[in-house]
Amino acid sequence: MFGADVHAYLRSAAGARARRRGPFTIRLDEHNDALPFNYAIPDDDADPTENQVAALVSAFRERARTPRLEYVPQAAPKVEGALLAAGFTVEGRYPLLVCPPDEVVDTPVDPTVRIELVTTDAGLWQVAHVMNAAFEAPEANEYDVARLRRILDGGGIVAAVVDTTTADVVGAGQTGSPYQGVAEVASIAVRVSHRRRGIGGAVTALLTRAGADAGITIPFLTPADDDAARVYARVGYRKVGEALHISLRA
Structure with missing residues (x-):
């Protein structure tokens, strides 16, 4: 199962x-x-x-x-x-959506951006800033960068989207560290100024494809809303189940 x-x-x-x-x-x-x-x-x-x-x-x-x-x-x-x-x-x-790496589909993306894998601390800082801003979290700090570094050290992947006209990082995403070939594609983030340009789908596709080289044979994700689900469906993700988030509030 x-x-x-x-x-x-x-x-x-x-x-x-x-x-x-x-x-x-x-x-x-x-x-x-x-x-x-x-x-x-x-x-x-x-x-x-x-x-x-x-x-x-x-x-x-x-x-x-x-x-x-x-x-x-x-x-x-x-x-x-x-x-x-x-x-x-x-x-x-x-x-709960999955897409085997060899079934991922490339979709149109703004030609003024470049998507690349990140391994340096300087790059991780930029990624952390974009992720926190996109998800309305507090300003990025050293613990956010350390968390991303642990993902890399565990075999996961971090990606950044660079605006080639300004050299600014305007989007990002990651996979978790794989376990028995399974890993989550998560934190797909795009700055407000660059949304609706195909960046989210392009980052997801790159992470999914690159995951194969990292030993990720079953990437999965859980979209937060219908709009995100449609983006992931366009690059090849399909529903195989459901995830439940449940909490006890004070």
Whole structure:
């Protein structure tokens, strides 16, 4: 089941600092309290008790983080009911899309931009600035750059989009560090000034194709809205399931 593969990847991405509470693996970012960096993944086929859910909530509260999960409900169908009973509410249900690297489709892109892979710290700083601005996050700092460096060190990929007329970085994207061939294509970001020029699709296509050389045979992503889903569909991504984001707000 692909959902189990995604869960295995997410647990791997949680890293050595991951915590366990009952049938949950918890990923917490000590420097960033933003929701996308703090979540839990249930064990496959988990059937958590009320006490186990309470322990999960406590683990987040102890670190001043919002208790929340990101997971594939098809792989753990009993978890959502237990969370809803504990007061959790659904943030969103998002299509889970995949595209084998050899099936990616190139789409038209503004000819005044160049897309390139990034490996230097200077390039990672530029990427971090674009990503944070695009997602309305605080100004990029050394922890954002360190996070991108860990992705590279783990075999992931970071890309930047350069406006060739100004030399400014105007877009970016990344994959996660692959685990058994699976990795997420994420953080596709484009500055407001350069949107609707085909850049998001072009970055996604490049990351997907380049991922094959990095050992990523099953790239996946979860678009935040229908507009993003259409962009990814144009470059070859298709729906294979659903991801659930669910949290307990104070």
